[in-house]
Amino acid sequence: MKKVVLSVIAALAVSAGAPAFAADLPVKAPAAAPAAAPSPWDIAFGAAGMTDYLFRGVTQSNHKPSVAAYIEPRYNINPNLQLYVGLSGESISFANRAAAEIDFYGGVRPTFGPLALDLGVWYYYYPGGTCYADGVLCPDVLANGNFIKKDLSFVEFYFKPTWNVNDSWAIGGNFFYSPSFLNSGAPGTYVSGTAKFTAPANMAMGPFGWYVSGEFGRQFLGTTDSFYGLPGISPNGIKYADYNTWNVGLGFTWKVFTLDLRYSGTDLSEADCNAFTGDFTATNNGSISPINPSGVGSKWCGNVFLAKLSADLTLGSLK
16 A cells, blocks of 8 residues: 555656646747837828819919819827928919919917817919009000009918817807018908818718808008009008908818809999909909099909819828
């Protein structure tokens, strides 16, 4: 009996001292590689075609179709602070025969919860213009007697706050200031309020999202330099008429595409519109005001319906 007990004890001792098989060892999972931090850089870009290019209610394309494109590099300092610069271009038809608008802009977009801010500077460059005046100031004369400078390029400073009330409603504002609007010598200040309702997913029209938006603004304008002065009336310049502008529209979205249908207008008279734009298509229809005694009237500031189809995306969304 002692021999049996000793044999069992010896077997247990040998088993305890023997190395374990690999299958019996606890398996330790390899350490997961840390996820790469998202790049703070991104680029937004897009293009659009529209039936009319309106800028604060005034056509920039002689009520003809226009195309546009832009690219906007962005740098996210953190999730609530973004720096950006941009380059965009639009086809136009100005009174000085400039055919393109090239925009250079940049700024900062801080976010505080539902409040998003946008502050920056915008330079509007209009190459290829020709000076039209009375044959003394300029070598060329417009048939309807309007005056227009060769260079209409100008700079604006802007501030645009947006309050995102919830996932559907957003209320915003715009403030733009230029020391010389359209290089006229007249300072310009534009203020407006905006509202937008974006339909939630349960209100989508099949694969299409949709929204309704509108804006009401006022363009304040000062007195021009002597180029636009009226001999014997105001030779040192004319005080452009301030005006209201508005627009309301319905948009449809699908993936990166947006179709925006909009109605826009101003309260500028044809006479004051002519003095402001120097419209080369304006005709003598008896439109007279203190700054437009010629009787030539312009339809560039009237109410108009327009449609715009655009595509907007970011480089990050393609990864």
